[in-house]
Amino acid sequence: MSKQERLLMLSDLMLLAVAVVWGTSYGVVKSALVFYPVLGLLALRFGITFVLLSPALRHLRATDARTLRGVLFSGVLLLGIFLCETFGILMTRAANAAFLISLCVVLTPLVEWLLLKRKPSRVEWVAVALSLLGAWLLAGDGELSLNPGDALILLAALLRALTVCVTKRVMRDSALPPLSVTVVQSGVVAFGSAAAAWLFAPQQWQAVPSIAGHAAFWGYVGYLVIACTLFAFFAQNFAIKRSSPTRVSLLMGSEPAFGALFACIWLGERISVSAWVGGALIVAASILATVRWTALRVSAAQA
Numbered sequence: 001m002s003k004q005e006r007l008l009m010l011s012d013l014m015l016l017a018v019a020v021v022w023g024t025s026y027g028v029v030k031s032a033l034v035f036y037p038v039l040g041l042l043a044l045r046f047g048i049t050f051v052l053l054s055p056a057l058r059h060l061r062a063t064d065a066r067t068l069r070g071v072l073f074s075g076v077l078l079l080g081i082f083l084c085e086t087f088g089i090l091m092t093r094a095a096n097a098a099f100l101i102s103l104c105v106v107l108t109p110l111v112e113w114l115l116l117k118r119k120p121s122r123v124e125w126v127a128v129a130l131s132l133l134g135a136w137l138l139a140g141d142g143e144l145s146l147n148p149g150d151a152l153i154l155l156a157a158l159l160r161a162l163t164v165c166v167t168k169r170v171m172r173d174s175a176l177p178p179l180s181v182t183v184v185q186s187g188v189v190a191f192g193s194a195a196a197a198w199l200f201a202p203q204q205w206q207a208v209p210s211i212a213g214h215a216a217f218w219g220y221v222g223y224l225v226i227a228c229t230l231f232a233f234f235a236q237n238f239a240i241k242r243s244s245p246t247r248v249s250l251l252m253g254s255e256p257a258f259g260a261l262f263a264c265i266w267l268g269e270r271i272s273v274s275a276w277v278g279g280a281l282i283v284a285a286s287i288l289a290t291v292r293w294t295a296l297r298v299s300a301a302q303a
Contacts, residue, residue, distance in 0.1 A: 022258075033090055046229065108164055115166070128285070136278065
């Protein structure tokens with residue numbers, strides 16, 4: 001196995017881990033919002049991330065203006081994603097949010113085809129179809145009445161597809177480390193959330209809960225910062241540099257299955273049998289996207 005193949009396998013495993021982590025994030029965010037409002041939580045979560053990763057900003061000195069504009073634009077898109085996602089989670093069930101965000105898997109090949117001129121392979125289209133069917137079943141026998149929160153999650157799914165493709169274009173043409181991209185994106189989300197609270201919703205800017213009296217809240221924030229932001233965004237940017245946007249989205253397509261499972265265990269939300277079947281199909285789609293079919297055919301021919 002070549003070094004490039006080992007790196008691709010590592011990025012695949014990291015993305016599957018991101019799917020697990022982000023799947024749990026919907027229930028954790030919903031729990032954290034009991035203590036602190038949306039914009040304040042986003043500013044706190046990404047502000048801590050920005051401070052922790054700030055040493056990586058030194059790499060920006062050797063970056064050209066075009067790359068910097070691209071990274072900043074991806075940060076703005078990410079801000080839009082988290083505004084839509086977090087307000088959406090506040091207004092809908094965690095299981096609904098986990099399902100609807102999975103439609104990013106269906107949208108990404110279309111956005112990639114449009115922006116990067118890469119036509120998805122037949123296997124990828126099959127995986128997309130499986131993922132869409134699984135997401136439909138995960139909704140509960142295909143019956144999903146959309147509320148304003150669901151609409152925001154749908155918009156977040158579209159922005160996710162766009163962000164993956166924009167980040168791919170930036171990473172493809174630049175030697176900027178994934179960690180530097182992560183810190184810039186985190187800074188944009190943190191400062192953007194704080195600015196939105198200050199200008200448009202001052203009631204969202206409240207005193208931070210004390211550590212002594214709100215240990216659960218700080219536990220949620222710690223998990224969101226370390227697992228769902230530091231690890232997840234580094235892993236995603238690392239993988240995007242080495243893979244296609246469609247493959248990245250498919251590998252993270254099992255996120256709603258883990259999200260529904262966690263919502264069931266953590267929040268007590270009821271999940272139907274058809275929803276579990278849908279989750280299994282989504283996981284199968286991720287596995288289908290992971291297997292290198294061309295390599296298998298070559299190995300079989302040589303055997």
